[in-house]
Amino acid sequence: MESLKNKTVFITGATSGIGKACAYAFAREGANIIISARRLNLVNEIAQDIKIKFVVNVFAFQLDVSNHNDVNKTINSLPAGFKKIDILINNAGLGRGLNKFYEDNPDGWEEMIDTNVKGLLYVTHAILPQMVERKSGHIINIGSIAGHEAYAKGSVYCATKHAVTAITKSLRMDLIDKNIRVSTIDPGLVETGFSDVRFYGDKEKAKSVYKGYSPLSADDIADAVVFVASRKQHVNIAQMIVFPTAQAAATMVHKEDL
Numbered sequence: 001m002e003s004l005k006n007k008t009v010f011i012t013g014a015t016s017g018i019g020k021a022c023a024y025a026f027a028r029e030g031a032n033i034i035i036s037a038r039r040l041n042l043v044n045e046i047a048q049d050i051k052i053k054f055v056v057n058v059f060a061f062q063l064d065v066s067n068h069n070d071v072n073k074t075i076n077s078l079p080a081g082f083k084k085i086d087i088l089i090n091n092a093g094l095g096r097g098l099n100k101f102y103e104d105n106p107d108g109w110e111e112m113i114d115t116n117v118k119g120l121l122y123v124t125h126a127i128l129p130q131m132v133e134r135k136s137g138h139i140i141n142i143g144s145i146a147g148h149e150a151y152a153k154g155s156v157y158c159a160t161k162h163a164v165t166a167i168t169k170s171l172r173m174d175l176i177d178k179n180i181r182v183s184t185i186d187p188g189l190v191e192t193g194f195s196d197v198r199f200y201g202d203k204e205k206a207k208s209v210y211k212g213y214s215p216l217s218a219d220d221i222a223d224a225v226v227f228v229a230s231r232k233q234h235v236n237i238a239q240m241i242v243f244p245t246a247q248a249a250a251t252m253v254h255k256e257d258l
């Protein structure tokens with residue numbers, strides 16, 4: 001394992017679920033943390049809590065990754081001490097709706113494409129030049145099993161995560177001579193705020209996704225992200241699919257009686 005102490009890690013979507021768990025997991029390893037998301041109050045609370053619990057530097061700010069101007073502006077004006085980013089975790093993302101395509105609401109498509117694809121591109125494009133110049137860095141994308149398999153009622157979410165798979169692969173090729181690692185971690189079912197967002201706040205529907213088996217927790221995925229980030233410099237874990245034990249494919253989950 002290579003130490004993450006004093007590395008600077010930039011995490012998008014750090015107010016909930018996997019992104020939040022990553023912020024704590026990297027701080028625990030002694031890394032300095034840059035966290036962002038749209039909900040400023042939450043991102044500030046998390047930053048304060050991390051500063052109390054760990055002896056690391058933390059910078060928190062509001063960022064909607066789908067706003068290209070804001071992405072460039074905020075990343076270009078990071079304070080001294082946070083400018084050199086060693087690890088970028090492109091985590092911000094969401095699903096909206098689980099409906100047959102012909103019954104689906106196109107507003108959700110816009111949100112998913114703008115966040116999961118364009119947001120990831122904007123943030124990566126803003127941060128990569130400094131990594132290329134230094135010839136060091138690691139980009140870790142949070143993809144999904146939906147980036148490997150399409151499933152019914154998920155056409156656009158699956159399309160966005162297939163895009164993440166493709167972008168990750170191409171980036172790795174573009175960066176082959178730059179000593180920069182590019183990885184995806186592709187979870188199955190993780191119990192986070194994801195389903196609540198996907199079902200527009202319908203708590204019962206969201207809860208039912210995780211009933212009858214043990215889903216992954218956000219901390220399980222944060223463990224995987226820390227593992228990938230802390231391999232020796234010459235080791236790049238290109239792709240890691242992580243399922244709960246009761247899941248074998250995107251829509252194949254063994255549930256005990258509810």
Ligand SMILES: NC(=O)c1ccc[n+]([C@@H]2O[C@H](COP(=O)([O-])OP(=O)(O)OC[C@H]3O[C@@H](n4cnc5c(N)ncnc54)[C@H](OP(=O)(O)O)[C@@H]3O)[C@@H](O)[C@H]2O)c1
Nearest residue numbers: 013015016017018037038039064065092093190192193194
């Ligand atoms: N949960 C799963 O089963 C699962 C499985 C596979 C992959 N994933 C992927 O894991 C990633 C994290 O999701 P999660 O499960 O941790 O869900 P979550 O608990 O809902 O967290 C999503 C995070 O993304 C942020 N976010 C959403 N839109 C954003 C935007 N436009 N700009 C900046 N931040 C934004 C949210 O913060 P704000 O609302 O404060 O902006 C929140 O912090 C996503 O990319 C998701 O597709 C999840």
